[in-house]
Amino acid sequence: MAQQLLQEKLTCAICLELYQDPVTLSCGHNFCADCIRDWWRSRVECPECRELCPARAELRRNVALSDVVEVVRAEPPAAGPDPDPDPGARCPQHGRPLELFCRTEGRCVCSACTVGDCRLHERVLLDAERREREAQLRATLEVTRQQATQAESQLQGLQQRSSQIQSSACNLASMVSGKFSRLLQALEMRRIKALRAIEVAKTQALAQAQEEEQRLRGHLEATAVFDRWTQDLLEQSDDRTFVQDQRVEHRREPRGLVEPGSFELWQVQCAQSFQSGRHYWEVHTSNHLVTLGVAYPDLARHKLGPYTDNIGRGPSSWGLCVQEDSAQAWHNGEVQRLRGVPGKLLGVDLDLTSGCLTFYSLEPETQHLHTFHAIFTQPLHPVFWLLEGRTLTLCHRPEARLPPGLQEEASGLS
Secondary structure, three states: OHHHHHHHHOEOOOOOOEOOOEEEOOOOOEEEHHHHHHHOOOOOEOOOOOOEOOOOOOOEEOHHHHHHHHHHHHOOOOOOOOOOOOHHHEOOOOOOEOOEEEOOOOEEEOOOOOOOOOOOOOEEEHHHHHHHHHHHHHHHHHHHHHHHHHHHHHHHHHHHHHHHHHHHHHHHHHHHHHHHHHOOOOOHHHHHHHHHHHHHHHHHHHHHHHHHHHHHHHHHHHHHHHHHHHHHHHOOOOHHHHHHOOEEEOOOOOOOOOOOOOOOOOEEEOOOOEOOOEEEEEEEEOOOOEEEEEEOOOOOOOOOOOOOOOOOOOOOEEEEEEOOOOEEEEEOOEEEEEOOOOOOEEEEEEEOOOOEEEEEEOOOOOEEEEEEEOOOOOOEEEEEEEOOOOEEEEEOOOOOOOOHHHHHHHHHHO
């Protein structure tokens, strides 16, 4: 081991071999005489510390270092320990220990690599990179555990509620049956009235079920109409017609009579919803002061507090609010201010499998804005709000895909 360490100290940083005719620079570093002369043909600096060397500096032979190298060369190789059980721990190019991590290329490097390939790259020690990544993983793990705890609490609440319903129903049925059994003759007329009341209740319940069935059929028909409209739009050859047919525009006056379930705010919610899988769409805005996100079907239709929109103001929605000089991420009434100002073209990546909702700014360059982590328990509808005079275009093209670099980043965040 000592001989191996000594050989490493007597190795030229340029040719990675034992010194041949070693010389010493003014900065104190040693190199083979021929190696440093070849190096100075294109540079005037030290290969290790980058200190500028005087032009045509006189190179003097390091006599003591040369004698030590000759002694090492003359000694027979000592019987070393067993071969390195981890060959991957050394640089495949230089054979040196992988002590550093190049963040620019995303790989482990040795000290010799920093002289050549990774000279201008961002480099850190391996343990520092590990500590940073461990902190990120622990933060993600903590969020996942909190979500699991929340889900378990909700599950227990549902189980308790189901048990209470079953117990109440059994007790009520037993009480009614007992009374009718004991007072059958005296309460015959009341029994008939009770049966009639049950029949009326059944009729009402069936009527409600039929109404709900009709509503669902109407929804399916609307979905089919939307599907045909989308297909016709996708087959539209004229670009202007294609873009204008998908525009959401703020108007001073409503288009017609306000229907039940309409928003009181300048807000619109897509009829299409997502229940599983992964979905990606892009949104182009005419200017800032817009909000986009996703929401459950029960998103409040009225104004909540002093806010101009209700996207992200409660537990049923998640939103990105784009302002003139900043951006904010909203959920359950809590806000997180984001760095930078997004462009007018935004990307939304919804991964229901891993419980991630990610927003991106796609111009002037692609950048990650924010990722929500949640357990989505209901279908999600895209939802938008825009200030007066703004327009919003939903660019939902079949070929639209999350950029490859961001796909890997989103997978890592999952």
